[in-house]
Amino acid sequence: MNKTPTVSRAEWTKARLDLMAEEKAMSKALDALARKRRELPWVSIDKNYEFNGPNGLESMTTLFSGHRQLVVYHFMYGPDWKQGCPSCSFWADNYNGIDIHLAHRDTALVAVSNTSLENIEAYRERMGWQFKWVSSLGSDFNRDFHVSFTAEEIESGEVQYNFSMAKFPVTEAPGLSVFVRTDDGGIAHSYSCHGRGLDIFNGAYQMLDMTPQGRDEDSLTHKMSWLRRHDEYGDQ
Numbered sequence: 001m002n003k004t005p006t007v008s009r010a011e012w013t014k015a016r017l018d019l020m021a022e023e024k025a026m027s028k029a030l031d032a033l034a035r036k037r038r039e040l041p042w043v044s045i046d047k048n049y050e051f052n053g054p055n056g057l058e059s060m061t062t063l064f065s066g067h068r069q070l071v072v073y074h075f076m077y078g079p080d081w082k083q084g085c086p087s088c089s090f091w092a093d094n095y096n097g098i099d100i101h102l103a104h105r106d107t108a109l110v111a112v113s114n115t116s117l118e119n120i121e122a123y124r125e126r127m128g129w130q131f132k133w134v135s136s137l138g139s140d141f142n143r144d145f146h147v148s149f150t151a152e153e154i155e156s157g158e159v160q161y162n163f164s165m166a167k168f169p170v171t172e173a174p175g176l177s178v179f180v181r182t183d184d185g186g187i188a189h190s191y192s193c194h195g196r197g198l199d200i201f202n203g204a205y206q207m208l209d210m211t212p213q214g215r216d217e218d219s220l221t222h223k224m225s226w227l228r229r230h231d232e233y234g235d236q
Contacts, residue, residue, distance in 0.1 A: 004212065042180065042188035049141045051134040052117045058134060060179070060187055065132075069107040073201075074147040074175040077113035077120070079137055081172075084113070084123050088174055089229050094203045096129045110134060114142045114172060126231065145192065147173045162194040174198060 007015075049060045064070045075092065076085035084092075092111065099109040111133040113120055120133050142148035149159045149171050158165045161173050176198060178191040199205055208215050217223045 037191060040191060042182075042190050044182075045179065045187040045189055047140060047144070049136070049139050051112065051136055051139070051141070053132070053134040054117070054121070061181075063108060063110050063132075063134070064179075064181060065103070065108045067103065067106045067108045068181050069105075070179040071102065071107060071109045072177045072179065073109070073111045074142070074145065074173070074177065075111040075113045075133070076147075076170075076172040076174050077115040077123070078148075078170075078172045079115045079119075081115065081119075083229075084127075085172070085174070086227055086229050087224055089127060090204070090224075090227055091174070091198065091202055092127070092129055092131070093230055095201060096131055099131050108132075112136050112141065114148045127229070142172075145175065145177055147175045147194075149173070162197075176201065 045060065051058045051060070051063065060070075063072075073088075073091070073095065075088045077083075077088070095109065102109050109131060111131060112135075113133065114136055116137055117135045120135055124133055136142050146160045149161075149168065151171060153159045154168065154171060157167060159168045159173075161168050173194065175192055175194040177189065180188050180190050182188050205215060215223075217226070220226060
């Protein structure tokens with residue numbers, strides 16, 4: 001039963017203004033955090049990673065598409081999986097189409113998965129996505145950025161994920177990494193985030209957070225058990 005009180009417009013406005021003061025303080029805190037994020041030191045990328053894309057093999061440099069910055073979404077899709085991860089698919093629904101806007105801020109967006117290009121292309125067509133998506137299968141890329149694990153590592157009980165040793169249930173993990181082209185023509189790694197750090201990139205969750213019910217996941221066996229790929233809901 002709904003226990004939220006119903007009040008006059010004047011009372012609601014006062015409560016809203018009180019909350020707005022907290023929201024503004026949080027916005028300023030997030031702005032300060034973003035500045036610190038931009039001030040992180042960089043790590044040079046020394047390996048010549050290769051990716052398989054629709055136009056053949058691509059170097060990491062070509063993934064930038066002539067821009068200075070590159071955002072990589074580490075999309076969970078193992079080489080023996082029949083389809084991409086439903087959670088990563090939820091995130092992809094939220095960033096599909098934004099690459100044109102990022103390009104006008106000198107930034108490329110690419111999804112990278114540890115599966116074959118054939119798997120990627122078939123799943124992309126099914127989902128109707130347009131963003132660039134390449135295969136890292138056979139390279140060290142996913143391993144070096146700690147988003148792919150061996151079955152033995154999973155069985156051992158701990159893998160290196162989100163900058164610490166932790167339990168993880170499957171061999172592929174989500175994440176987002178940022179790279180930048182340096183003045184000397186090289187490439188550097190500037191930022192990565194995983195887990196709840198990815199929430200901010202999901203507009204649907206941000207909208208739900210504005211509603212009275214919020215994400216409505218507290219009573220579920222696990223947080224995203226309600227989620228389906230967008231072509232699997234069936235009743236909507």
